[in-house]
Amino acid sequence: MKHLPLDARSVVDELRSAPRPLSGVQPRTWVPSQSFDSLLEDATVGPIVLNEHLQWLHQNWNLDGALARPAGGGAKGWVRRLVHRAVLAVLRPYLRQVQDCIAVMVRAVDIVARRVDDQAATQLRTIGAVRADLVDFAQHVDERLDG
Amino acid sequence: MSRVVLVTAQWGESQGEPAAVLRLVAGALSTRAEVEVVALGTAGGSRTTAGPVRTRLDSVFVVHDVPATRADPALAAVVRAALERSGSGRFPDIAGPRLAELAGGRAQGLPEQIAVLGPDTVVLAGLETWWLPDALRMPGGGTRVVSLPLLGDDAMGGLPQLRALLTEVDAVGVLSRGDTRHLPTAPAAPGPGPGSAPEVIELDVAFAVHRNAAESQIAEMGDFGPYVVLLTGSPPGSPGAVRSPGHDYVRRALGPIAVAEVAAHRWSVSSPGKALEMPAGSRTNLWRLLRHAEICIDLRPQGIVARETLESLLLGTPVVVPEGTVAAEWAERSNGGLWYRDYRELFDAAKAILDHPSLRARLGRQGREWARMVHGNQGRFEDQVAQLVLR
Numbered sequence: 001m002k003h004l005p006l007d008a009r010s011v012v013d014e015l016r017s018a019p020r021p022l023s024g025v026q027p028r029t030w031v032p033s034q035s036f037d038s039l040l041e042d043a044t045v046g047p048i049v050l051n052e053h054l055q056w057l058h059q060n061w062n063l064d065g066a067l068a069r070p071a072g073g074g075a076k077g078w079v080r081r082l083v084h085r086a087v088l089a090v091l092r093p094y095l096r097q098v099q100d101c102i103a104v105m106v107r108a109v110d111i112v113a114r115r116v117d118d119q120a121a122t123q124l125r126t127i128g129a130v131r132a133d134l135v136d137f138a139q140h141v142d143e144r145l146d147g
Numbered sequence: 148m149s150r151v152v153l154v155t156a157q158w159g160e161s162q163g164e165p166a167a168v169l170r171l172v173a174g175a176l177s178t179r180a181e182v183e184v185v186a187l188g189t190a191g192g193s194r195t196t197a198g199p200v201r202t203r204l205d206s207v208f209v210v211h212d213v214p215a216t217r218a219d220p221a222l223a224a225v226v227r228a229a230l231e232r233s234g235s236g237r238f239p240d241i242a243g244p245r246l247a248e249l250a251g252g253r254a255q256g257l258p259e260q261i262a263v264l265g266p267d268t269v270v271l272a273g274l275e276t277w278w279l280p281d282a283l284r285m286p287g288g289g290t291r292v293v294s295l296p297l298l299g300d301d302a303m304g305g306l307p308q309l310r311a312l313l314t315e316v317d318a319v320g321v322l323s324r325g326d327t328r329h330l331p332t333a334p335a336a337p338g339p340g341p342g343s344a345p346e347v348i349e350l351d352v353a354f355a356v357h358r359n360a361a362e363s364q365i366a367e368m369g370d371f372g373p374y375v376v377l378l379t380g381s382p383p384g385s386p387g388a389v390r391s392p393g394h395d396y397v398r399r400a401l402g403p404i405a406v407a408e409v410a411a412h413r414w415s416v417s418s419p420g421k422a423l424e425m426p427a428g429s430r431t432n433l434w435r436l437l438r439h440a441e442i443c444i445d446l447r448p449q450g451i452v453a454r455e456t457l458e459s460l461l462l463g464t465p466v467v468v469p470e471g472t473v474a475a476e477w478a479e480r481s482n483g484g485l486w487y488r489d490y491r492e493l494f495d496a497a498k499a500i501l502d503h504p505s506l507r508a509r510l511g512r513q514g515r516e517w518a519r520m521v522h523g524n525q526g527r528f529e530d531q532v533a534q535l536v537l538r
Contacts, residue, residue, distance in 0.1 A: 006482055006509045006513060008478060008513075009479060015485070015496060065534065
């Protein structure tokens with residue numbers, strides 16, 4: 001993806017907060033706001049929150065499935081459950097701590113990723129504003145020189 | 148190879164979303180297990196159409212037709228016990244197959260049928276089987292019972308019986324946050340057994356969309372110019388040639404753009420001064436229609452997976468969907484569409500997308516990327532189903 005993500009919820013919220021025409025039957029007019037400007041279309045940096053490794057972390061951080069009680073009947077199943085119980089009796093506190101650490105780490109990475117994306121968006125907007133100012137300034141100088 | 152029995156009332160001639168999802172689940176399992184289907188009849192004890200279940204899948208899966216209301220747990224227990232003992236030498240060898248044949252031929256009810264089939268895992272799909280899990284387990288506790296509640300945001304999820312079921316089964320497969328909301332929140336004890344918390348596994352259902360086939364536009368639609376697709380649900384038996392009120396509301400509010408309404412049995416296309424009615428097209432034609440639409444507006448009530456919404460997202464067409472539905476969940480998670488609470492908000496959202504091509508392009512692109520990443524991976528879906536059912 002070659003552009004920063006547009007938050008659909010923010011568009012819905014903006015639409016809902018926009019003033020409705022007095023007649024009340026015409027659709028609201030939506031004006032692109034800070035959450036959506038054409039400048040972001042030109043961004044070449046992909047959003048980190050959509051990074052495939054981060055997505056994988058989100059899908060695989062939970063170890064509960066791997067630690068579930070083994071199923072199956074017969075002596076083999078009974079032995080497996082016995083071993084499972086014995087191993088977990090010793091390692092459960094450690095595994096819980098590992099699980100919590102992974103969960104906190106994923107959240108932390110997520111927060112950092114969002115912050116970086118926000119910063120990138122802000123930077124792009126700032127560059128756009130500076131560029132627009134420079135263009136205005138150049139036009140102003142041209143007009144003064146012509147005049 | 149494991150034996151899996153899929154119990155459902157959504158098989159055979161049924162064309163709804165639950166049937167589509169269950170066929171995908173059965174297909175996902177078919178390479179790793181022996182899958183047999185027990186198709187439950189209607190509440191009246193017989194299916195809506197007489198005769199055995201007939202689908203193209205009958206050549207792939209063995210389908211047993213069983214009346215839903217004639218279950219007899221006591222008889223099932225007797226059959227189970229007899230079948231078990233027949234294998235232990237207490238009966239002549241000939242008795243086992245004969246007994247199984249007799250019990251299977253009579254097909255008194257679901258528990259007896261399950262007892263005869265003797266599966267490693269029973270998958271209970273939908274709401275029709277909420278009272279049965281205990282009657283389905285073989286003695287010794289070796290049978291894994293899995294539930295696919297297929298609720299979406301259905302109000303049935305509030306039923307205490309269903310909540311009890313979800314604590315009795317070994318695992319639950321959820322397709323959306325709507326399913327998750329109905330799960331018990333305070334488990335009494337981990338692991339299988341009454342009052343315990345079931346294992347919950349999320350399934351990212353993967354619908355295949357043939358993108359190349361969708362690239363060519365339907366010839367008739369070329370005469371209408373840009374158009375929006377309107378998904379409406381018409382109940383069976385409704386007049387086929389009558390457009391829904393929503394069709395005219397949307398066309399009036401959105402101005403000169405054409406509206407293509409997709410209902411169960413027919414498509415209605417209209418623009419100022421032009422109208423066309425045609426019978427519902429094939430899936431490929433639906434993809435072609437969705438692919439070239441400006442937006443896809445969903446007016447339908449709750450579904451369990453919002454298949455057309457996912458297909459629209461996969462094809463890069465932004466969606467406008469009702470708030471609080473599974474479709475809205477996909478739209479929000481993908482940032483590929485907007486959602487509405489009433490008709491006025493629907494018009495606002497549709498107008499915003501139609502008036503701003505760059506908004507449309509970005510919603511479409513984001514939706515497509517997300518849908519391909521999450522719901523376009525058949526291999527991952529098969530792994531998730533195997534993890535739910537076969538472990």
